Amino acid sequence: MNPLINRQIAFNLGSSDAWDIFAEHRRQVTSLLGDSSDQSRICVLGAGNCNDLDLATLVQTHQEVHLVDIDADALSKGTSRQDLANNAAIYLHGGIDLTGMMDLMNHWHPKSTLSPDDISAIIQAPMRCLEQLPGPFDIVASTCLLSQLIKIIVDTIGEDHLQFVELIQAIRMGHLLLLMKLITSRGQGLLITDVVSSDTYRELASVPAQSLNQVLVQLIRQGNFFHGVNPAIIVNLLRQDPILSQQVATLEPIGPWRWNLGPRHYAVIAVKIQKR
Ligand SMILES: C[S@@+](CC[C@H](N)C(=O)[O-])C[C@H]1O[C@@H](n2cnc3c(N)ncnc32)[C@H](O)[C@@H]1O
Numbered sequence: 282m283n284p285l286i287n288r289q290i291a292f293n294l295g296s297s298d299a300w301d302i303f304a305e306h307r308r309q310v311t312s313l314l315g316d317s318s319d320q321s322r323i324c325v326l327g328a329g330n331c332n333d334l335d336l337a338t339l340v341q342t343h344q345e346v347h348l349v350d351i352d353a354d355a356l357s358k359g360t361s362r363q364d365l366a367n368n369a370a371i372y373l374h375g376g377i378d379l380t381g382m383m384d385l386m387n388h389w390h391p392k393s394t395l396s397p398d399d400i401s402a403i404i405q406a407p408m409r410c411l412e413q414l415p416g417p418f419d420i421v422a423s424t425c426l427l428s429q430l431i432k433i434i435v436d437t438i439g440e441d442h443l444q445f446v447e448l449i450q451a452i453r454m455g456h457l458l459l460l461m462k463l464i465t466s467r468g469q470g471l472l473i474t475d476v477v478s479s480d481t482y483r484e485l486a487s488v489p490a491q492s493l494n495q496v497l498v499q500l501i502r503q504g505n506f507f508h509g510v511n512p513a514i515i516v517n518l519l520r521q522d523p524i525l526s527q528q529v530a531t532l533e534p535i536g537p538w539r540w541n542l543g544p545r546h547y548a549v550i551a552v553k554i555q556k557r
Pocket residue numbers: 289290293296326327328329330331332333334349350351352355377378379380381383424425426429430
């Protein structure tokens with residue numbers, strides 16, 4: 282199998298039993314997904330083990346809960362762990378590659394050169410998923426997936442490649458365009474992303490909750506954050522990019538909060554997007 286996909290599966294296996302330590306992160310994510318009408322259909326991109334989703338709450342507040350991930354096993358085991366494997370409101374969409382091009386990316390290496398057509402393909406390829414999903418949805422959330430998609434570039438092309446920044450921008454744009462496209466008119470999007478981890482800021486685990494925002498601002502100023510997920514840049518893109526901004530009615534930055542994954546802690550933020 283594609284090593285890039287194997288890496289995601291291994292990551293999910295490593296955190297599959299992390300239900301208890303995910304409690305605070307799960308509470309944050311689930312409450313953001315809670316706004317709904319009785320008839321709402323929600324879709325979660327990168328649902329994986331579902332440790333960040335209180336599915337029992339979500340099926341009470343939404344008519345349909347669609348869970349999407351490249352790792353089909355993580356989705357089915359995740360719903361079983363919450364005793365909701367056969368719940369009629371939950372729809373699993375496993376084996377879906379939300380980049381639309383993991384097979385091609387697997388052949389990238391530090392000496393690859395990408396043409397302008399290749400860059401356009403990276404932006405457009407995620408749209409292939411539209412045929413595989415019964416959208417549009419009232420609420421669409423991307424849950425700590427963007428950093429994983431960007432990590433593909435770090436792990437294949439590498440940070441020293443001349444096109445590194447251009448490729449990150451293309452992956453991010455492709456993901457934001459897909460997110461917006463999946464949301465129904467006047468629906469809601471939630472881009473939830475991890476921004477930095479205790480791997481590069483050891484004290485993250487012990488920062489008091491009320492100081493986390495201030496610390497994150499400082500870390501971002503120092504350049505200590507994952508490539509491509511600077512919250513201010515994401516908000517600016519949604520506000521100013523000619524295609525994205527047309528679709529956005531309002532934006533609300535939320536967080537940060539802390540996500541305890543056991544071996545490491547992450548600072549996580551969300552951007553709540555109201556679609557026109
Ligand atoms: C950090 S995890 C999200 C946490 C997860 N919701 C949980 O509770 O454990 C990111 C998820 O994105 C999925 N993923 C990564 N790349 C993907 C891709 N190209 N297409 C679809 N899903 C992908 C991974 O399999 C993983 O489940």
